[in-house]
Amino acid sequence: MEQIKTFEIKNKLGMHARVAAKLVKVATRFKSRIYFEKDGQEVNGKSLLGILTLACPKGSRLIVRAEGMDAPEAMAALGQLIESKFDEE
């Protein structure tokens, strides 16, 4: 099963280390393979360094792709986290 969705990063500092860490924490809860893509560059969603190297400041568009049995659940959890501005603000 594959799910793809695009999100906008809305929090002020963009996807900084703490936020990225939260994403990784959520992503690693699921069996599915998770990828983040920005401007044609794709990284492993379970790698903190990968996410950081994507460099997503506020306003960037992030494509989330989940591949696997629990893809819908993973997508829902990640989406909720991003939409809530990572509970940061």
Add this chain to the structure above:
Amino acid sequence: MDTLKKTFVLKGTAVSPGMVIGKAYLFDRLDAQISYYKLDDPLLIIKEIKRLRTALLESEKQLLEVKKKLSHLKVTEPLYIIDVQIMILKDRRLQSRTIRYIRKMGVNAEWAVRMTVDKYREIFDKIEDEYLKGRFSDIRNVGQMILRNLGGERRQVISDIGEGVIIISSDLSPADTAQMKIEKVRGFATDIGGKTSHTAIVARSLEIPAVVGLESITRRVRTSDTLIIDGSAGLVIVNPDPEMIRRYEDKKRHFEEAKAISLKDAALPAVTRDDYHVSIGGNIEFIEEIPSAITHGADGIGLYRTEFIYINREHLPTEEDHFANYKRVVETEKLAWSTIRTFDLGGDKFLSDPKLAKEMNPQMGLRAIRFCLKEVELFKIQLRAMIRASAFGRIRILFPMISGIEEIREAKRILFEVRNDLLAQGVAFNDHIEIGVMIEVPSAVVIADKLAREVDFFSIGTNDLIQYALAIDRVNERVTYLYEPLHPAVLRLIRHVVKTGHRAGIRVAMCGEMAGEPAYTMILLGLELDELSMNPLAIPRVKEIIRGSTMKESRALLKKVMTFSSAVEIREYVEQTMRERFPEEFQINEQ
């Protein structure tokens, strides 16, 4: 020795007097001393990968330990940093990349880690967002940690160099000095910093020469270069020729002799010719400094900075750790009293890792008493140990960074609570412990009359008071020229504190750097401070000036300079007066 090396001289700020001739050791947090070697044998490669994995596991274990250690604090920010570092450490790409370097290129694990970190440096350098770009520091820290676990690089290297080294660094934090074999260090030379930066304070307390603010020394000096550090003049001579070395050996001897001579009179009391008595305290950070304080003529300890009980160790200190230190100070017979300051944590002095308390403006952040009143349990551990130590001698408890009345009242309330607990438990202590506040925040000066009713003494912390009053970041070398103890505003603040304290019938001490500067001694006499506490090395000269002056002329000098409106005029007048009154003391000090 390489005779082709060019001699050159770098000029900086002299922060700790004395001369040393020795070998440079470049303390670059990550890059220094990483050796490179090729592994030809596939078996060695497998072993090397195993070594890396062990170091990764070890690093993770250490981070988890730190996290556990901190988890009972209510501060959440540091825990996130640790989580982030653990994630970086466990990052698959980081690990596979490093292993690939070892496997494909046949390099040792240290080199591979360095290559990986460099790779990420390259990636992060391209990021435009400044904040995200700055996150590279987390990767660098993780890299350092792995390197350390790959063989205890730094500790070993510094302790291996037999005869001692001169540390060259861009700047040093307490965490850096904590991991050095400090007894092997013979001098410091750094790119940045000023008179009150950590490097300077450490050097003075160890009585080794240091020059800071050299701007480019880390780029121009390599490990093992021969250096002369002239901590009195603020010079670093790189690759000196034999003639120059001889001259400096001469100079060094003179310096040591001068020190020895002044020590002879060090024990004489600090009494002016018209019989005004000043108590002289020594400022210390380690109990190992007590003997030096005594031989240099301290009547007591005027400021015991307790932060190093927290730094330099793996776990948070227990009550017994505190107690053992305080008891040692308090029970020393030749010390009439010991003023112990409660922890001034926060800022860059928080635990072993300055990263943990990263704040935008740590000097004005959650530190000292503010931190203590938030982390009451931690605070109580220290207070308990202090009260218990009172059974062994005269102890004064000093609270730092008080900015308003509520803080001192709350601190006293907690102290009282601890006292009652001890009483209930039947623990011995002296119930007449003197309590004081540091006067270092300008608001405390303004409400000094109110604070005086709460305490037994004031201690003016001039380093911070000057920094806050004149709005100068004391580690920013571009504004240190504005740091001026003789600024008329500073003198007025001090005068106000002394007058207010005396009107309320309490003692007023000064424990900042200003107290140990002989050129200011007469001014401080004129201000009628009851106690001057300083770096022990500074005591003999200050005492000599006190013994050579009268209160009458000191008051006259103060009265005169208070009519001036600028620091420049005051400085000129004070320096000229001191030169005329004490020609032998001040002729060398010409700049």
